[in-house]
Amino acid sequence: MARFFIFIIMQPVTEYKDYREYLLDYYRERKRSSAFTWREFAKLAGFASGAHLKLVCDGKMRLREEGAKKTAQAMNLSAFEQEYFVLMVRYERAKTDLEKKKCFEEMQALCEANRVKILGSELYSYYETWKHSVVRELAVAMPGAKPSEIAKACKPPISAADVSESLYFLVKSGLLTRDIKGNYHQTNQSLSSGRMNVVAVAVHSLLRQMGEFALEALDKLPISERNFSGITMGVSAEGYAKIVEELAQCRKRIVSIVTEDKNVEKVCRLNMQLFPLTENICKGTSVRGPKIN
Template identity: 55%
Template sequence: MKEIVEYTDYRKFIQDYYDERKRCSAFTWREFARKAGFTSPIYLKYVCEGKKNLSIGSAGSVAGAMGLVGFEYDYFVLMVSYAHAKNDEAKRSAFEERCALAMAHKVRVLGNEEFDYFKSWKNPVIRELAAHMPGAKPLEIARACKPNISAAEVSETLDFLVKANLLKKDKSGNYYQTDKSISMGNVDAVPVAARDMQRQMGEFAVKALDLPLSERDMSGLTMGITRRAYERIKKELADCRRRIVAIASEDDETEQVYRLNLQLFPVSERIDNRVDRSENAEVFLNSNKNVRDED
């Protein structure tokens, strides 16, 4: 069984614990549940299958039933806290507590660097600028950022990017990207942090409306669509992003750092097209798939 810090899903950890015990003995879900203090013999089985949730209060009992003590006990409870946090702030708090706990015990949490990278707009912007401003001092990079930031912020960001292996620094002090592009991947904590960056970049997009048209391109569509069309549009946007990454990668040089936001979101509640809208009980069918408004 893997080390506990290699898990982000407490259900997977419980399932792996059970499977390992089962391979070595006649261990049963009933025995496991009894040790954890549950009256239902299959409660923990349902938890692993996603049919039931483990409360914060019972997380300690399950950790004890698995023989977890000290750091591992606390880490398991924080995994449960993260999974069932009600909002992004609570999720961030639980994840950062897990990272701090692991760091105190000199253990690396998978996803820690990825989480931190997507927390701030400065990380991707400085990652691009540093690689294309050879020999530049932190103050020069700071002045190239929009909005301007301090040289100290640039230095701190550069240190993080090198430590996270997102940039490499040579003997001459120049920075190189370890990868051409970075994806969020499937680390479960990253989307929480990414929402912070998306909010920041969204605010920058609003301010960018004041830029001359020669420096920015913005347009939008308002349209009525089905769920099926929504999924097809999502795929089209994903394909478009890949093509844009390929275009951006064709040139080795950079003249300016740009941010591209692709946003597709609802501006109405779901509409039930089967609602009776006439005295004759005729079924109303919304067959209009045309774009209603373009800007």
């Protein structure tokens, strides 16, 4: 029996972090150029149900690792691309940040071994440690400063070697530039983690670190150098959504203040936290007003 190969022109699989998104793009491209169906796609991948991959793309089912291997083969991916696709599936199935972190690092190593750039790796590394964000601010605020001087300005203090390593990474990643006088400049004043799930894992790590620093500041810094407050409150789902939006707008206003402030005297961290302290309460239960603490 003759075997026919269909060549698909689309973005490389390494430019994806969500395997469902890649599957859907692959299907749409095949559909655009032929009478391709979900049933045919599922059959090529060896699934008994003709709707299996459609349900996967709709988020109603998940691929298992064995199914991911068969699906990657059905899409005629190279050996390296098949391994990357399986890692995307493994990443999505990971239950903890630690498992996701390990999986993404495997994706990075695989791409580096095959001399392929993985999108989002710079921001992942940036958010993985608090040092990069602080050094990025201090390098600009302290023109001409040596790594040892920047290191001493950090709280907690870090080594000059850590600063040098961070500066190298920031310049290499395009998050800082260096002029002919040796002074550093930010390519963008503010950074966003965007919607990339892999970056979110690193952001979780950064938030934990900053949360620990906040506890230390509560114990070690005088009130004049810190501002801590909180509200314990009962809210509805609608009220919760409104508060989240208000926090987002507040954060944007603060970014505008910082952007206009050119006289940097110190680097600060602002944490915004909103989380439940109880399970959902049955409808009809009375809820008291907010408590300031």
